[in-house]
Amino acid sequence: MKKYLLTLTTVLWLCAAFAQNDKYTNAMLPKIALLDSNNSVDEWKSLSNAFERIADAEKTKWEPYYYASFCMVTAGSRAMPTDGSMGDNTKISDPYADKAEQLLDKASALSKDNSEIYCVSKMIHSLRMRGNPMARYMTEGAKASEALEKAKKLNPYNPRVYILEGEDKYYTPEQYGGDKDEAKKLFEKAKDLFSIDKAITPTEPQWGQGLVWYFLSQYK
Structure with a gap:
């Protein structure tokens, strides 16, 4: 009987934990969906x-x-x-x-x-x-x-690192180190990385694809 009660308590605790996590995820996802909006x-x-x-x-x-x-x-x-x-x-x-x-x-x-x-x-x-x-x-x-260098060192496959680096190259005047051709390469790298950037949970950062599409469209 004691073992049964312990098992039941564990099951109820897990159900409550999953319900709480679902509530959190459901609150987050609609807002996360707006991050690539203008x-x-x-x-x-x-x-x-x-x-x-x-x-x-x-x-x-x-x-x-x-x-x-x-x-x-x-x-x-x-x-x-x-x-x-x-x-x-x-x-x-x-x-x-x-x-x-x-x-x-x-x-x-x-x-x-x-x-x-x-x-x-x-x-x-x-x-x-x-x-x-x-x-x-x-x-x-x-x-x-x-x-930015720290972000790249921690995860060289993070596409958002290259978006931010590309933005700097794109908007900085050439006399101060800007280079739109180099920026394009960085945006293309970010685009490639998005194909393998798979979040473990649905609430992890995934923003940035809209920015990549926007910047690459400026070269057409």
Whole structure:
């Protein structure tokens, strides 16, 4: 009888655990599906807030904090001026970067040495640099490069590493090291890696294919 009760307790515990996991996955997937969309600044912020609420409720999952950070830094990038201004726009960039960094720190505390987390760290440092390129290139620019190299070292098969590297080559003027032909090679590498980049769970990062298609379409 005691053995039966122990077995029944184990089964009930497993059922509860699976149900909780299903609830988490069902909450995450509709939001993850929006990551390759052309969202507005406000939509990215709203999506970040939604992921943060899930993260705070779960407490032990790194992915929702990661996605919340990704969405916030993307919102910041979208909020930046598009006129090529090299002036001081830190009042725009830094609040987004600060919030994104806070969220990413929570993700990192739950998942050490994670290539995906270093990719978003690169994005945050790049956003800070864009806030004042002339003053921050040597500091935030260097930190962005270091984060991307760390991401590549941790997982050289991560397609998002090459998307971010390709974006830098694509948008940087030639006199400062930009090269659109080299960028194309990086986007093509990312495209190839997506064919073998199979997430173990449905909530792991898979974003970026839309960006690859967009950039490669610019060469046609």
